[in-house]
Amino acid sequence: MTEWAGGELADNVEAVALAHLMEAARDAMGRAYAPYSGFPVGAAVLADDGTTFLGVNVENASYPLAVCAERTAVGTAVAAGARRLLAVAVASRGEPPATPCGGCRQVLAEFNPNLVVLVGGPSGPWTRYTLDQLLPHPFLHGGAAHGV
Numbered sequence: 724m725t726e727w728a729g730g731e732l733a734d735n736v737e738a739v740a741l742a743h744l745m746e747a748a749r750d751a752m753g754r755a756y757a758p759y760s761g762f763p764v765g766a767a768v769l770a771d772d773g774t775t776f777l778g779v780n781v782e783n784a785s786y787p788l789a790v791c792a793e794r795t796a797v798g799t800a801v802a803a804g805a806r807r808l809l810a811v812a813v814a815s816r817g818e819p820p821a822t823p824c825g826g827c828r829q830v831l832a833e834f835n836p837n838l839v840v841l842v843g844g845p846s847g848p849w850t851r852y853t854l855d856q857l858l859p860h861p862f863l864h865g866g867a868a869h870g871v
């Protein structure tokens with residue numbers, strides 16, 4: 724069973740790495756495919772080996788098939804072999820900037836229930852949360868959060 728360091732792990736994530744992560748999310752936002760909502764979102768996840776993976780929201784003419792930026796970033800990370808995530812940055816033009824939706828909070832919790840979550844707009848300061856603040860008591864049943 725993998726031991727999640729939680730807050731300790733989060734505290735060790737360098738501020739500089741988080742700044743770069745937010746910049747990566749902001750950059751990705753410009754490549755979102757959001758012709759229906761007009762609400763582009765970019766996400767960047769930081770894996771425990773220091774690698775950053777990007778995601779954008781990808782909409783579809785069949786609206787319910789849209790996928791959030793956070794989930795496309797997680798998919799990219801997992802496809803590359805990542806299983807432990809340290810942080811995610813989410814950039815949008817929302818006011819206030821959008822936090823991950825409920826579904827994405829659950830998906831992120833699979834890979835670290837205590838993930839650092841940064842949310843920000845296209846520029847300027849961002850807000851820092853931990854995932855357990857946004858999603859206390861996630862559904863965890865085996866899986867990556869348990870070292871599977």
Ligand SMILES: [Zn+2]
Nearest residue numbers: 791823824827
């Ligand atoms: Zn979402």
